[in-house]
Amino acid sequence: xxxxxxxxxxxxxxxxxxxQPPKALINGDTVVASSDQPSKSDEQIQAEAAGFAVTxxxxxxxxxxxxxxxxxxxxxxxxxxxxxxIAPSVMANLTTWTDAVMHSGGNRIVVGSDPxxxxxxxxxxxxxxxxxxxxxxxxxxxxxxxxxxxxxCDNTSRTVLILNxxxxxxxxxxxxxxxxxxxxxxxxxxxxxxxxxxxxLSNWSCSSHSAYPTWANDWVPFAxxxxxxxxxxxxxxxxxxxxxxxxxxxxxxxSGTSISSKLTLSPSTSTNPAGTDHTLTATIDNPxxxxxxxxxxxxxxxxxxxxGSCVTDASGKCTFTYHDxxxxxTDTIVAEFTDDGGHVQQATASKTWEASGATVCSLAxxxxxxxxxLELNHVVQGNVVKTLAMEKEVFACGSDRNDDGAPDxxxxxxxxxxxxxxxxxxxxxxxxxxxGNSGVKTVELGIQVATCTKDFDNGRVSCAMSPYDRSIxxxxxxxxxxxxxxxxRPHTNSALQPSDPVEMGTVFLDNTLAKxxxxxxxxxxxxxxxxxxYLFTEIFERTASLFSKKGKATTIRPFHSTFLGVLCVKKNxxxxxxxxxxxDCYRFTPAAT
Numbered sequence: 001x002x003x004x005x006x007x008x009x010x011x012x013x014x015x016x017x018x019x020q021p022p023k024a025l026i027n028g029d030t031v032v033a034s035s036d037q038p039s040k041s042d043e044q045i046q047a048e049a050a051g052f053a054v055t056x057x058x059x060x061x062x063x064x065x066x067x068x069x070x071x072x073x074x075x076x077x078x079x080x081x082x083x084x085x086i087a088p089s090v091m092a093n094l095t096t097w098t099d100a101v102m103h104s105g106g107n108r109i110v111v112g113s114d115p116x117x118x119x120x121x122x123x124x125x126x127x128x129x130x131x132x133x134x135x136x137x138x139x140x141x142x143x144x145x146x147x148x149x150x151x152x153c154d155n156t157s158r159t160v161l162i163l164n165x166x167x168x169x170x171x172x173x174x175x176x177x178x179x180x181x182x183x184x185x186x187x188x189x190x191x192x193x194x195x196x197x198x199x200x201l202s203n204w205s206c207s208s209h210s211a212y213p214t215w216a217n218d219w220v221p222f223a224x225x226x227x228x229x230x231x232x233x234x235x236x237x238x239x240x241x242x243x244x245x246x247x248x249x250x251x252x253x254x255s256g257t258s259i260s261s262k263l264t265l266s267p268s269t270s271t272n273p274a275g276t277d278h279t280l281t282a283t284i285d286n287p288x289x290x291x292x293x294x295x296x297x298x299x300x301x302x303x304x305x306x307x308g309s310c311v312t313d314a315s316g317k318c319t320f321t322y323h324d325x326x327x328x329x330t331d332t333i334v335a336e337f338t339d340d341g342g343h344v345q346q347a348t349a350s351k352t353w354e355a356s357g358a359t360v361c362s363l364a365x366x367x368x369x370x371x372x373x374l375e376l377n378h379v380v381q382g383n384v385v386k387t388l389a390m391e392k393e394v395f396a397c398g399s400d401r402n403d404d405g406a407p408d409x410x411x412x413x414x415x416x417x418x419x420x421x422x423x424x425x426x427x428x429x430x431x432x433x434x435x436g437n438s439g440v441k442t443v444e445l446g447i448q449v450a451t452c453t454k455d456f457d458n459g460r461v462s463c464a465m466s467p468y469d470r471s472i473x474x475x476x477x478x479x480x481x482x483x484x485x486x487x488x489r490p491h492t493n494s495a496l497q498p499s500d501p502v503e504m505g506t507v508f509l510d511n512t513l514a515k516x517x518x519x520x521x522x523x524x525x526x527x528x529x530x531x532x533x534y535l536f537t538e539i540f541e542r543t544a545s546l547f548s549k550k551g552k553a554t555t556i557r558p559f560h561s562t563f564l565g566v567l568c569v570k571k572n573x574x575x576x577x578x579x580x581x582x583x584d585c586y587r588f589t590p591a592a593t
Contacts, residue, residue: 022074022139024052029059029087030150031079035121042116043079043148045123046132052139059089062097070100075139075146080116083153083209091158098147098165105300106146107254108166109134109222112159112175112210114152127204129195130250136192141255141300155210167216167253168297168305178211178247181225185244187235188222188251189258191529198239201250208249217307218299218334220259220346221248234343235261241489245343255300255332258348262286263294265335265349274328274353279321280335282310282347287340289316294337302326302353324353363495364396364415373498376519378507383428385440385509389519389534391498392419413457419450422534422566424517428509440515440540440560446470447566447585469585488526496523496530512543514556530570535590538562563590 024047031041044054052075057065070076076097078090101108111130119125131148138146147166151159155177163173184201201207201223208225213232215221221233228247236259237244243261262285272278282294290312298306303326310318320335330353336346370392377388397414425444452463491497504518516539524531540560569584 025073026056026077042123050136063092078149080150083114083117085154104144106144109252111150112249118204133193153209168218172216180206183227185237211247217297219253223250261345263345263347271352273356284316301331302329361397364394376503387424415454417452421448488524491523491525532568534566536564
């Protein structure tokens with residue numbers, strides 16, 4: 001099978017309790033007219049594409065607004081004024097609008113470049129992807145006000161003032177004028193940043209106009225100028241998985257941000273009752289293992305602003321423990337150390353705090369999982385053949401948790417079996433003329449999910465079947481919104497991967513026609529989203545005659561083959577016990593080689 005480029009529709013949800021769309025506010029002094037829609041800026045077009053209702057105000061109005069007025073919006077947008085300096089109105093009430101962001105716990109992203117210039121102010125240009133993704137990320141926290149800030153071609157002290165105000169510590173930033181970089185590596189990820197690729201950011205002649213030698217420790221790099229002469233940070237490229245070093249020029253902070261490097265945190269995700277302690281173990285990969293200081297900062301969540309540090313032992317490990325004083329919610333934790341080469345290495349983890357006694361669910365232990373979780377079956381009736389793939393997973397729930405936040409095996413109160421059925425229905429086509437060959441035509445591709453819940457506390461078993469979705473939609477294509485497999489990797493959590501990932505079977509449709517089908521399942525980590533990928537291979541064969549000196553013999557030979565893929569985005573395991581929603585499944589055709 002060839003490398004596959006797949007894009008799935010993303011889900012944009014309203015943050016408003018009233019069901020109204022989220023709201024974005026643009027400082028009109030910081031944007032210019034789009035070339036394709038002159039009545040709007042590229043920033044407004046992308047914000048509307050992300051589902052925001054947009055208001056644009058001039059600098060005088062912006063400068064007179066109060067913190068409460070700014071907090072009426074989900075995201076504040078400082079755009080690219082076509083490679084110009086930061087507008088005076090942005091600085092006039094700097095502490096007011098930044099307080100709206102910091103006091104509400106909103107997400108923040110800074111783009112040290114001029115994407116509108118390098119898109120020729122064309123909102124349809126692929127270099128606009130960072131605008132779309134940046135605004136979507138910044139406005140993603142319900143009930144909070146985020147900030148999308150483009151510093152354009154301004155790398156003066158104004159940039160430092162803004163970014164210090166948008167940091168928990170209020171300090172830590174410095175800025176330089178970088179060498180014109182073109183080789184960009186994306187090292188940060190977030191489930192809602194799904195469009196921007198290395199190619200989108202690279203080769204702008206000057207892809208970056210600001211570089212940050214230092215930054216506040218509640219921020220992490222999103223993109224690095226890999227060909228910059230100064231290599232002040234290193235992290236793993238999300239597309240290639242390889243380490244890339246350079247200067248960061250796009251950075252972000254807030255809920256759900258992720259970065260990986262030669263520093264790892266364990267557990268990377270976990271859940272515990274509110275008001276308890278949480279311990280993280282940091283492990284470094286460095287020539288010097290012992291005596292290295294690892295710093296921690298909680299960048300967002302109920303305990304935002306907490307900091308701490310630990311010093312590694314001879315094995316390169318140390319632990320950091322903090323107490324939940326902020327109550328229910330999810331913390332994003334950022335850790336960092338400086339390696340022997342002088343590069344900053346960062347990692348992130350998340351911690352969810354729940355009300356005491358709340359039930360938590362996760363994938364059950366191997367002992368509860370089926371030995372063969374993936375099955376393949378065929379049935380033939382007349383001219384119709386149905387191929388059915390079924391995959392089963394078992395999830396367990398309980399109120400007592402282990403250190404990693406998973407249910408304690410001694411206190412499992414509920415077990416749910418989740419079974420996903422994918423059906424391919426085909427018709428045998430009759431020959432067009434006497435003596436001709438029959439063939440096969442696909443007429444339906446459907447999906448259905450069955451769940452059976454074993455509730456031990458109430459002593460009952462209940463089952464439900466989702467409606468049969470007989471038409472799994474095709475993905476939106478490379479130009480559409482969603483998850484791009486260039487940002488996906490096989491999931492490193494081995495418990496998520498099926499123990500027996502391949503099944504195969506053969507069925508005869510009649511005396512002359514046979515079908516062999518294989519299905520393979522793999523679980524992917526697509527920039528924070530858990531995605532099940534099913535790949536089907538079908539080989540169709542006909543009987544044929546062989547002639548030799550010994551006479552006539554009959555064999556069977558292939559005449560047609562097809563490849564088909566299905567992607568299903570997992571629900572949050574804690575919200576729906578890890579099952580899939582049939583509306584979040586998409587089919588694709590692998591590219592030919």
